[in-house]
Amino acid sequence: MSFSEETLIAYADDELDAATRAAVEAAAAADPLLAQRIAQQRALRARLRAAFEPVLAEPVPERLLAAARGAPTRERADNVIEFQARPRPRWSWSQWGALAASLVLGVFLGPLLLRPAGAPVDTRGGRMLANVALSRALSEQLAGTAASAAPIEIGVSFRARSGAYCRTFVLREAGSLAGLACRERSAWQVLALAPAEGTSSAGGGYRQAASALPPPVARALDELIAGEPLDGAAEAAARAHGWKP
């Protein structure tokens, strides 16, 4: 009698009914090769389980105990991308103004505007619009093509759920800021802006591109994006059409 690999695996996982189990055992008793295949499956299972066994004995971090008890805590390990802990609000295009106001003006942009290098945005009619240099980069530069010394690097381009095109960027010269802007009514509206992560703040020298978006910008991206980011061809096509939805 021959058995499929899945049956042998199910045997090793103790998932067979009594009759099939007995048949496998009888066959294995008479067939050393079959017995060996079963032993291999069992050994793999035992090995995986043993490898992870020490994790059970590790002390549980206090923040997890607090979370299990329902204590309000916002502390997370450092330098780890923030997870989405709560259901995401579905912002519509018409609410973007409010989003921009709270994200950019209230929380993040305020302190940034005081930086000596100045902010890469202009306020017009209550909207935060990219300044001339940033607008030019957003309109013309393709993602990931900037020379290492370029002042502005485009991260990724994507379509928002509203249909508008949006792009993330890093400004190397303004104290290293990362942000997100969407094309709206013939202008680039900056919806999020925050100090870039993963950059050395010590003066001078080469700054590496941020390896992770600052959480406020990453959150804005997650809220806005529809589907996946544009690939190179789609991005070039969008640029050719002037980033019109």
Place this chain on the structure above:
Amino acid sequence: MDELRAELVALLPRLRRFARALARNAADADDLVQVALERALAHAAQRRPDSQLAAWVFGILRNAWIDEQRARGRRARLFVPAESGAEIADAAGTAAPELLAVQQALARLPEEQRLAVALVLIEGLSYKEAAHVMEVPIGTLTSRLARARETLQSLLGATEANG
């Protein structure tokens, strides 16, 4: 509710082990556990009375993991990925060599196969429970397990003699 909290505390070591099988480093795994705990407490009312606590929270953790993978996939394309090297170095400093070897083999599996392995082989869930957590038919689970085991045997088999 207090009973649920006590049960969650008791389940913490297993939740951390499950998350460790999915995530690439301990810090990410613990973040995942924290998100799952927060969601479990927020959605406690939606738990079916007859459902096993472990399977229910594993399902929540699995969904949180999938959400995070999607978000991470997008972010990974944003900027220079300086992550992978650092993570391996970080893991090498803290994890036992055997755990590291197994984690690296697991990392080579497609997500859905890794989940199946974590639930059945590491957490010891039955096929039925694991299929329920993964929201797939049992046949789908067993074929994922079979493919995952084949890959793991070839990746880990060579080092087994030394271990």
